[in-house]
Every structure is written in structure tokens, then in C-alpha cells.
Amino acid sequence: MSAQIIDGKQIAASVRGEWKLRAEKLIQSGTTPGLAVIIVGDNPASSIYVRNKVRACSEIGIFSEVHSFPQDAQQQEVLDCIHALNENTHIHGILVQLPLPPHFENNRVITSIAVEKDVDGFHLYNIGALVTGNAHFLPCTPYGVMVMLERHQISIEGQHAVVVGRSNIVGKPMALMLLERGATVTVCTSRTRDLSQFTKQADILIVATGKPRLITAAMVKPGVTVIDVGINRSADGTLCGDVDFEPVKEIAGYITPVPGGVGPMTITMLLCNTILAAERAHAGVNSEFNQDNF
Ligand code: GUN
Numbered sequence: 001m002s003a004q005i006i007d008g009k010q011i012a013a014s015v016r017g018e019w020k021l022r023a024e025k026l027i028q029s030g031t032t033p034g035l036a037v038i039i040v041g042d043n044p045a046s047s048i049y050v051r052n053k054v055r056a057c058s059e060i061g062i063f064s065e066v067h068s069f070p071q072d073a074q075q076q077e078v079l080d081c082i083h084a085l086n087e088n089t090h091i092h093g094i095l096v097q098l099p100l101p102p103h104f105e106n107n108r109v110i111t112s113i114a115v116e117k118d119v120d121g122f123h124l125y126n127i128g129a130l131v132t133g134n135a136h137f138l139p140c141t142p143y144g145v146m147v148m149l150e151r152h153q154i155s156i157e158g159q160h161a162v163v164v165g166r167s168n169i170v171g172k173p174m175a176l177m178l179l180e181r182g183a184t185v186t187v188c189t190s191r192t193r194d195l196s197q198f199t200k201q202a203d204i205l206i207v208a209t210g211k212p213r214l215i216t217a218a219m220v221k222p223g224v225t226v227i228d229v230g231i232n233r234s235a236d237g238t239l240c241g242d243v244d245f246e247p248v249k250e251i252a253g254y255i256t257p258v259p260g261g262v263g264p265m266t267i268t269m270l271l272c273n274t275i276l277a278a279e280r281a282h283a284g285v286n287s288e289f290n291q292d293n294f
Helices: 008-028 044-060 075-087 106-110 122-133 142-150 170-182 194-200 245-249 263-283
Strands: 035-039 064-068 093-096 158-165 184-188 204-207 224-228
Touching: 008 142, 008 184, 008 263, 035 044, 035 075, 035 158, 035 184, 035 263, 044 064, 044 263, 064 075, 075 093, 093 263, 122 170, 142 170, 142 224, 158 170, 158 194, 170 184, 170 204, 184 194
Parallel strands: 035 064, 035 093, 158 184, 158 204, 204 224
Antiparallel strands: none
């Protein structure tokens, strides 16, 4: 039997509907959630992501502003901008679009964001909080995956989750979130020797490698839940994931399509994190974070 499709567009729409109500409540009580996006250089993919983020913000009632810097900007200019945004009470979330140009130090820039405004969850403090099971903001893509699993009531505790990919943005935080929920987690990379030996054991298989159709039907066990985080352009110009969708769909229990799977969830969770940040600021619960401590 063919797998049940996990429809990211539908789940994203439903999550946005719920959070729009929270944003409206906040606005009525005097706080409009605000997001600042910083982009350095003119990476075409980054420009599209930023445009989509700005549009999604306006649809849900979040105020947003974009701070654009040229490719040859000095790191200090960007740090100065972040410091000003840290102090700006209209801004509750700050996001630095990655990748940054090679002459930038990623950790230096991201760690200059106030912890309580780090809606990407990439600040070293927030990563440490996630590792120790006290997450303050969950990184958006793996957070979106967890919501997809929850909405389909796919059990996690005691299951064997195999994550293929070890990026800081997806693979590593994904593994930590699944571990926190009681899964037995194996982390592989696209170069893992005899990768299929691991993927065949997965009850939940999450793939985030950027390698088109890396996972074939011969590499999965019947009934597995397959979450494809990859988004690649094939030679013929169409989009494809890291999973060979059509044949794998015939074996899996659940599967996400590309496009229309994980993609729509990432921006959605950014909106949620920004509204959450604004709710916390409104309630005055951020005093525990003193930037001087980090
Ligand atoms: N570049 C690719 N994905 C992301 C993301 O989730 N956040 C940021 N800031 N940059 C990215």
C-alpha cells in the first residue's frame, strides 16, 4: 500500500491559523510582534528566502524590517546593527540569513544576537539549552518536522530515528529533539559507509543532505516514516528531495513530498518563534537573560 502523504502546506496553514490568533491577542494588548532580518550579499536563494519571510510576517500580523548589507561589508557594521536591534523594543526576533560571506565569523555574529531575540535558535546559548533539554527557541526546520510528526500522531518514544545529515541548522538539532522525546537516534552523513545498513533500521528516517535522491527504495524498511528535508533542482529544472519519492512512497508508511513537505513548515516555525518571543517580552519574562553573561 502507498504511504500516507504528510502535507506540509496543510499543516503549515493550520499552525499559522492558530498562531495568528495569538498574534492578534498580543496586538490587542499593545505589542505588535517585530522581526528584523539581516542579509549580507546578494545570494539569490537567500534573497528569495528573505522575501518569503517578509511576506509571511505581514500575512500573520508581524511587523518586519530587512537590513541589507553588501557582500564586502565589514563584520563590525553588521555587529553594530545587531547591537542596535538588541536594544530596540519594537523588535522581538532577529535573524541573520545564512550563509554569510567567507570573511565573516558566523559564531561571532550569531552570538551577538540577544538570546531572547534569537528566533532561529542558533545562538550558542540556545544550542546549549537544547542539548540540556531546556530549549528556549527550537531551530525552525527541525521544529517544523517535530510538529509534522505530532500532527500525524507518529510515536517517537522508543522508536529508532535515523537522521542522515549533520548540519548545525537541521541534522544536529533534529537528532537532539528526537533524543529528547525518547527516540533512539542514529546520526549518519551522506558519506556513511554502507548507509543503507542504517537507514533500513529506521522507524523514522529524516534526510537532510542536499544530495538528490540519495535514499532509494532498497534503503528503507516497510512502514517507515520518511521526512525529506532536501530541496534540490534536478537537471531538468524540477525540484526533488533527498529521497527518491515515487518508489519509496510505495514502501513507507508516511512520507513528505518535495515541494510541499518540510519547506512550508520552516517559515511557519519562524513566525511562531517570533510571536513567542513577543509574548515573552510582553509578559516581561526575559529578565533572566543578561547579554553580558555570554
Ligand atoms: N539559511 C538557510 N536556512 C536558514 C535558516 O533556517 N535560518 C537562517 N538564518 N539562514 C538560513
